[in-house]
Amino acid sequence: HQSSTGREERRFAEVPRESIKLMAESTGVELSEEVAALLAEDVCYRLREATQNSSQFMRHAKRRKLSVEDFNRALRWSNTETVCGYGAQDALPFRPLKEGELFFVEDREINLVELALATNIPKGCAETMVRVHVSYLDGKGNLEPQGTVPTAVQSLSEDLLKYYQQITRAILGEDPHLMKVALIDLQSNSKIAALLPYFVYVISGVKSVSHDLDQLNRLLHMVKSLVQNPYLYLGSYVRSLVSSVMYCILEPLAASINPLNDHWTLRDYAALLLSHIFWTHGDLVSGLYHQILLSLQKVLSDPVRPLCSHYGAVVGLHALGWKAVERVLYPHLPAYWANLQAVLDDYSVSNAQVKADGHKVYGAILVAVERLLKMKALSLTLAAEGSSAGLPGTTTGAVGFRENSPGLSPPPEPLSEPPLGIASHLQAGGAGCQWEEWTPVSLPAMYCELYSFFGDSLAVRFSTDPPLGGAPPPGPCQPLEGRKEPASSAPNLENTRKMPQLTASMNISPRQDGSPRMEPQPPSLAATVPGRSLSRSSSSSSVSRSRSSSSRPGRSTSQSRDIFPKSRFPLPQAGPPAFSFIIGGRQMGRRCLGRRFQTSFTPTPPLTTLPPRAYAHKLPVIGRVSKPVRRWTCSHYSLHLPL
């Protein structure tokens, strides 16, 4: 109300003494009539004075309109507190209240949600610029129009608007060819920065088309194109895109009610996309990784959520890399397993659909866990290799390794092979997150525990992996093995000792996680598994054996067994042979011989004795898990569905 004073010609606006009294009362001061009158008059005068002073700021700013800013400047120069909250450019409506004589500045509540989801995205401020125009030539008016003022979002010209309409129509339309063209253009167009908010808005429409898998798919493709466009700076829009993608991954979509709809594929694709966004643009938003992990974890730990949501969480974690799996899925597995087990054990007809879903989840977890083991082994190997150079068995070397190993520090970038690319990214990303409460679990312990859940189906996973390479080892594996050879020179001594115990062919090549462990592993294991030193002194073959046997009771009996008393897989006796065998199989992997050996061997123990193998056996039948494995040599991409 203050700026309204003082503009009248003769009589000024006045603050009534009632107002003064009210204000005084609000601060707990009683004012007599006389004092209030004096104060009122003084306040009026001060206001007038400030207003008069403020007008010079208006004049010098070469404006006609007195702004609140001008008034505040006058107040500031007279050492008075400024009036805050009236900086808006628009005039503030002054309203009376019918009941009682009260007048106030209207201050509407603003619905932030509405504002956030509003379709008319506010335009930014355009750059201040100077334009020249010959206004008058030789004193005569120039008839040429003065030219238009470039608007704030300059790029939202007619052309761009048209482009936007065409693109969205093509992508969401029926013609697949047109869609492809549109997507490709979206990927490579360098001039669409101004449209980004619009596209992001369109994409955020996923929530409204959850019944239409096709549309969801198209929108996800749009995300992918935008993410891949090298000219676009996504900035804070990453968050919005991620939330849209997460929606597709996690939400029980309307489309998934119908079992015929392959919403699994959509989730897989969205998960892949999520990892892609994260690896390429994760640095734009701080804390994004942690946030994603949290929301995935939340879904996973929520038993009320349908299995498809859980599935989404698992594939999402898987897509974010083995570290995410280790961090979230692995510790959560014991608790989750009980629920899943219950579903899988229910053979009733009514449960058939749910059970099928359960198998999906089971498969997804298996895949995730498998890669976790592999990658962890690999990282250990690499770490070991890295330290083995300066490791002639001295204590300093051991210390050096110890420092390396518990933290699972990522292998140096140059060592990573193509499939490792994502994992190394994860480590980079993971490094930014806080992992305080998380203590790494040693690989054998982890394997043991996981084996207690999956039984031989886990073993099968490993056994089925290498043969895919066929006679000539698959490309990606080449460097790995090439790298392995020199490193294995040291362990070879022990491998030869191990040889008699298994078969000669088995031990020719060191296993990723097995052989390097011989020398360097002990110190690290010693940290987690007590009694390690015992087995260390024994022969190498017994190392692997005794390790599994010694660590197994240590962990799986204490933890998983307590939690799952009705766990059906065998006790230590059944485990060790399978374990040692798998190692063998893995070692064999390099040679074609190994495969035969494995395949013949693997089925036997689980099939005959263990219920878990039933799932393991069934898995390929159930569906999709087998497919990707077959198609992609590298398990990191086992969930990848090329589109």
Place this chain on the structure above:
Amino acid sequence: MAAVQDGQMELDAEKETKPEILSDGTSNLSGNTASGTLSSSPLTAAPAGGAPKMEDQQTLIAVLQFLKRNKLTDSVEILRREAGLGEDQEDSQATDGSGGGKGDVDGGDANSLLSRVSITSAAAPQSVIIFHSIIFFYSYRFGKVGGADDQPDVSVVLSAYSQQGDPSLYQVYYSGLKNFIESVLDCHRAELSQLFYPLFVHMYLELVYNNHENEAKAFFEKFSGDQECYYQDDLRVLCGLTKKEHLKGNEVLLDFRTSRFVLRISRDSYQLLKRHLQERHNNQIWNIIQEHLYIDIFDGMPRSKSQIDSMSGSLAGEGKREVNKAKVFHGLLKEPEIEVPLDDEDDEAENEEGKPKKKKTKKDSLGSKSKKQDPNAPQQNRIPLPELKDSDKLDKIMYMKESTKRIRLGPENLPSICFYTFLNAYQGLTAVDFTDDSSLLAGGFADSTVRVWSVTPKKLRKVKSAADLNMIDKESDDVLERIMDEKTASESKILYGHSGPVYGVSFSPDRNYLLSSSEDGTVRLWSLLTFTCLVGYKGHNYPVWDTQFSPFGYYFVSGGHDRVARLWATDHYQPLRIFAGHLADVTCTRFHPNSNYVATGSTDRTIRLWDVLNGNCVRIFTGHKGPIHSLAFSPNGKFLASGSTDGRVLLWDIGHGLMIGELKGHTDTIYSLKFSRDGEILASGSMDNTVRLWNSMKAFDEVETDDFTATTGHIHLPDNSQELLLGTYHSKSTPVTHLHFTRRNLLLAAGAYNSQ
């Protein structure tokens, strides 16, 4: 603004007014000086007022006064008796003083006042004395002393005081005077009407000061309507003042208290007034006239209403005639001799014209300036000026070349206008400047930034970093090109540093520096080579409204809310001169083309011209009815144009100190004025979105400045604005913030597009 810090402000104001009075007073009589000091420090004033031989008595009187103030009436009488300070003595002393001379009116009267006071107290009963001394105390503090009447009749004096105590009579006095003035002859009426406004203000303030709030309101109600319309702004301020406490710290009041309102009245009119007041024993009004007004009496015909109106309107009345008597060297300095490498340069430059002819014209244009030594020009070294650098000489050569291609403007040959529109200037464009060669454009914004644009295809580049500079070959010919960092090339650069709106920007003549003045109280010097701030000149402590480089660089002037203009040199962090005298904010500052003078425009509606050499105020121009926001010197240095919020442009003859033209046409504040390069055309740009072109040559020629008008300062302005207006050019919705004539006389205008 300064309301809260009034105590300090008053001190400041007093400090600042003193130098002004001294500098003004060089041409005044000593009496004026004394009266000026009187208003600021009452105790020292008394001895200063009289002749030196009276000093002892003066001191005695001062002591008496002090005793009286403390109500020690017995002591007063004793002292009086012992000192033998009789009435007669005092009386003669008083007449001495009052008869001092034409300029001495107030000085003498101040003296006589004191004697009256002592007479009164000596003769009157005690109760009256006490009453009197209380009033005396109050009124003296306020700067108003009662009881200056030529009649030594005690009862009259007493009645005067009792009348003063009766506020209800103020209306009677005022309307009495009003009736008298309305009844006199027409020729005197206009002159005497000048009294209305200052009397009204002082009577009103007196009422307020003596806590007669209701009477003050009634007084205001009744007579404020009679005042001239151009005093509306001041009346609005006055109207708000109804409490004695409010008087403190009010700036307008400060002005009224510290300065005397100057009126020019012919001797006849003055006699008339004096006689009337004596007849009526209207001491109240007489006191005010003696105390707060300075009546500049001239012999001759009374002025007409229009003559008076054209000169009045300022916060403190007209300038005294003596003030504008000082000699002003308004001529241009001799152009430095520059050997123009005529041969090769000309060959390249122009092929159309014949070589020999070309050479001749070149030499002529060079010689014409150097040969003729303007009799009005100051000595070349009156103000030490920086020496020309090689680059300056090159620039001068460029300038001369350009000027040969200059278009001769005139009423039939109007300039083309290019409008530089600032688009998307949401921050608020507050100031603009072009370089002299029109290659750079700077804008000051309300968001504290300064932005510099290149308006030629040549982009703005920074100098390389020190490390990179070490690498370059310093002997190479193109070293100036090599030091620039090509990577930093861009069309515009933003300079961050101020913490308040930037109200003034100015390029140095060599285009290496930029000045900006801001609300934060500083003037900053920016390098246009590194685009960084080099110096922040602190001194104003209040918003700095304007700044400008001298036409020769090195010096610059700034003016601000602290009512002073300051002259700085770029290599001094403290000002070289402080030009104090304006009664309100200094809103715009301009250097005279010869750099020896500085013109300042102010919110007190006056323009002052200051001598850079000695800091004296050499001209006071009154006549504007609103704050002055733009000034421009004619290229020959003889004339000054000023524009104000009242939408009028006034033209001034600097040499004679006269107003010579009034250009009416704009409907809003004039923010920019510029003469064409030859001075034939004056362009004015205003908030009303127009550029108007005026025939300045005609305006200057038509005024006959004979000796009479020059001495009296009474001009009669022809109302010929419409004839002088050559064209009105509208922009779409862009107030004209700045105008600039290129070296070839193309008019560039700049302003921010206003979308509302």
